[in-house]
Amino acid sequence: MRIEVVTLFPELFESPLSAGLLGKALKVERATVGFVDPRAYAEDKHRSVDDSPYGGGAGMVMKPDVLALAIEEARTRAPGARVLLLCPQGRVFDQNMARRLAVEPGLVLVCGRYEGFDERVRELVDEEVSVGDFVLTGGELAAMSIIDAVVRLQPGTLGNASSASADSFSGGLLEHPHYTRPPEFRGASVPEVLLGGDHAKIEAWRNNESLRRTKMRRPDLLAELDLDLEARRSLLSTPRPGAELHLASSIEEAAEVRALLELAAVYELQAAHFVVAHSEIRAEAEAEIERFSEAALPRPLPRRAKAAVKLEHAIHERRTDRRSEIAQASRVHARPEDLHAALDGARWILASGDSGPTMGPRALRAELLGASAEARYVLAWGPGVEPKGDPGVRLLSGRAEQLDSGNTGVAGLAVRLDRLLGEG
Numbered sequence: 001m002r003i004e005v006v007t008l009f010p011e012l013f014e015s016p017l018s019a020g021l022l023g024k025a026l027k028v029e030r031a032t033v034g035f036v037d038p039r040a041y042a043e044d045k046h047r048s049v050d051d052s053p054y055g056g057g058a059g060m061v062m063k064p065d066v067l068a069l070a071i072e073e074a075r076t077r078a079p080g081a082r083v084l085l086l087c088p089q090g091r092v093f094d095q096n097m098a099r100r101l102a103v104e105p106g107l108v109l110v111c112g113r114y115e116g117f118d119e120r121v122r123e124l125v126d127e128e129v130s131v132g133d134f135v136l137t138g139g140e141l142a143a144m145s146i147i148d149a150v151v152r153l154q155p156g157t158l159g160n161a162s163s164a165s166a167d168s169f170s171g172g173l174l175e176h177p178h179y180t181r182p183p184e185f186r187g188a189s190v191p192e193v194l195l196g197g198d199h200a201k202i203e204a205w206r207n208n209e210s211l212r213r214t215k216m217r218r219p220d221l222l223a224e225l226d227l228d229l230e231a232r233r234s235l236l237s238t239p240r241p242g243a244e245l246h247l248a249s250s251i252e253e254a255a256e257v258r259a260l261l262e263l264a265a266v267y268e269l270q271a272a273h274f275v276v277a278h279s280e281i282r283a284e285a286e287a288e289i290e291r292f293s294e295a296a297l298p299r300p301l302p303r304r305a306k307a308a309v310k311l312e313h314a315i316h317e318r319r320t321d322r323r324s325e326i327a328q329a330s331r332v333h334a335r336p337e338d339l340h341a342a343l344d345g346a347r348w349i350l351a352s353g354d355s356g357p358t359m360g361p362r363a364l365r366a367e368l369l370g371a372s373a374e375a376r377y378v379l380a381w382g383p384g385v386e387p388k389g390d391p392g393v394r395l396l397s398g399r400a401e402q403l404d405s406g407n408t409g410v411a412g413l414a415v416r417l418d419r420l421l422g423e424g
């Protein structure tokens with residue numbers, strides 16, 4: 001593969017391209033990297049490559065004419081190359097893009113400097129690429145990341161041919177943990193399974209750890225995948241990432257308990273708390289919690305191949321376990337004060353109401369994901385359950401028409417829970 005970089009600072013590339021595996025790959029010409037300096041095409045006596053912006057304002061803009069000549073020279077040197085412009089507005093680079101670019105005959109990487117380039121430069125390239133949502137002083141460091149990711153995928157670059165396919169992201173998942181000697185380091189030991197020689201068991205452990213890690217750290221990646229039943233089953237026994245989330249709701253009728261527990265199970269909450277409006281329904285509400293833990297899910301029908309049915313039953317069992325975990329942690333309270341005492345130290349989010357500082361579902365979801373697993377949050381639903389005078393209480397915001405009376409009862413909570421935790 002032939003790579004040409006259009007840059008005012010070719011010297012920045014010297015050491016990154018000469019060290020390590022990348023240096024070696026370039027030395028044996030798995031790919032070649034050349035440079036075109038736009039300054040060589042500047043025609044005025046100061047050799048200017050930038051100019052002040054039309055309309056005024058701070059900073060300088062790269063001139064389209066010199067960049068155009070530089071890009072044309074790069075295209076001539078690397079016939080058939082795909083031309084990329086590095087900028088924060090581009091599509092975000094990822095491993096799939098690396099794989100796609102790795103099979104091109106050539107690449108031209110155009111690096112901007114200053115505040116940016118004249119808008120008409122975009123017409124001269126095939127694609128705009130960003131390496132992440134941050135701003136660099138120039139495109140060079142972004143170009144180096146792309147060169148590294150693409151060259152390491154050239155055949156023969158990685159000593160061990162299997163290591164590229166075992167990488168993080170190769171199956172759309174993060175990599176499993178790795179260990180080497182010593183077997184005990186500062187009190188932390190190597191997982192037992194890795195010390196034994198059972199390769200099937202090790203493989204199963206690694207697959208499961210990959211799934212766990214991805215669910216905990218990058219749930220956004222999981223949403224993209226088409227997982228098989230085995231993987232889905234394994235995910236069901238992995239906790240939801242981030243902080244504990246409990247539901248707290250006032251109820252008028254015991255029958256609401258069942259539906260609210262169902263929601264808590266679907267969204268993987270840890271527990272549901274109920275405050276009864278009348279003491280007469282308390283015993284019945286407790287009986288509903290009891291019934292929920294008694295494996296009320298109908299077993300799946302044996303309508304498909306044996307292996308699939310076996311897995312469906314395993315998933316069903318795991319789901320049943322989860323329901324009983326939730327039921328065991330759930331409680332009925334006679335008064336709001338009892339609820340508040342039981343959830344002392346938790347951070348409260350109101351899913352209904354009209355007071356307190358509001359926060360959008362996305363920001364709250366990010367907070368839940370970022371919080372430590374020991375933190376406990378409570379999603380409060382219905383009148384009278386929120387703690388009075390807690391300055392940390394926040395209201396889950398939403399558009400007014402979706403948040404008013406049309407969505408009362410369980411359906412209203414379902415809408416809010418899905419906004420907070422759903423994958424859509």
Ligand code: JF5
Pocket residue numbers: 086087088112113114115116117129130131132133134135136137138139140142
């Ligand atoms: C650049 C104007 C280009 O900052 C970047 C960048 C960030 N992610 N990917 C690329 O490129 C340099 C800065 C300002 C154009």
